[in-house]
Amino acid sequence: MFDVAEALTELDPVAAHADTDLRLEALGPASGAVLAALIAGLSFGVGAAIPLAAMIWLPRGELLALTFVAILFALALTGWFAAWLTGLPVMRLVRRNIVLGSAVMAAGILVGLAVD
Numbered sequence: 222m223f224d225v226a227e228a229l230t231e232l233d234p235v236a237a238h239a240d241t242d243l244r245l246e247a248l249g250p251a252s253g254a255v256l257a258a259l260i261a262g263l264s265f266g267v268g269a270a271i272p273l274a275a276m277i278w279l280p281r282g283e284l285l286a287l288t289f290v291a292i293l294f295a296l297a298l299t300g301w302f303a304a305w306l307t308g309l310p311v312m313r314l315v316r317r318n319i320v321l322g323s324a325v326m327a328a329g330i331l332v333g334l335a336v337d
Contacts, residue, residue, distance in 0.1 A: 260306050264299040271295035289326060296322040 275291035276284065300318035304311040 257307075260303055264303050267302065268295045268299040271298070285330070289323075289330075292326060293319055293323060 272288055272292045272295055276288055279287045279291075296318040297315050300315035301311055303309070304314040
């Protein structure tokens with residue numbers, strides 16, 4: 222039994238694993254990985270540019286609240302942009318970005334205020 226496993230994995234271990242464990246006859250090419258990486262990189266760039274620009278131009282006294290709003294806008298925009306590029310549901314991606322992003326920001330603010 223071990224000889225068979227060694228012989229199968231000697232040529233192509235990934236294909237052997239896919240065939241025996243996952244019952245896949247052949248592994249297809251990785252489709253969409255490069256496009257997904259480019260979309261993610263572009264979304265991060267656009268999403269970072271808006272809050273950074275807002276932090277430069279916003280008044281210092283209300284920087285925390287106004288930056289929070291600018292970031293929520295950037296999250297909504299990047300969710301829409303990713304949905305537009307990929308064809309996925311717009312509201313799903315926008316809602317996911319806003320909910321998860323605001324939760325992470327709130328946690329970061331709370332930690333920052335506790336440390337300060």
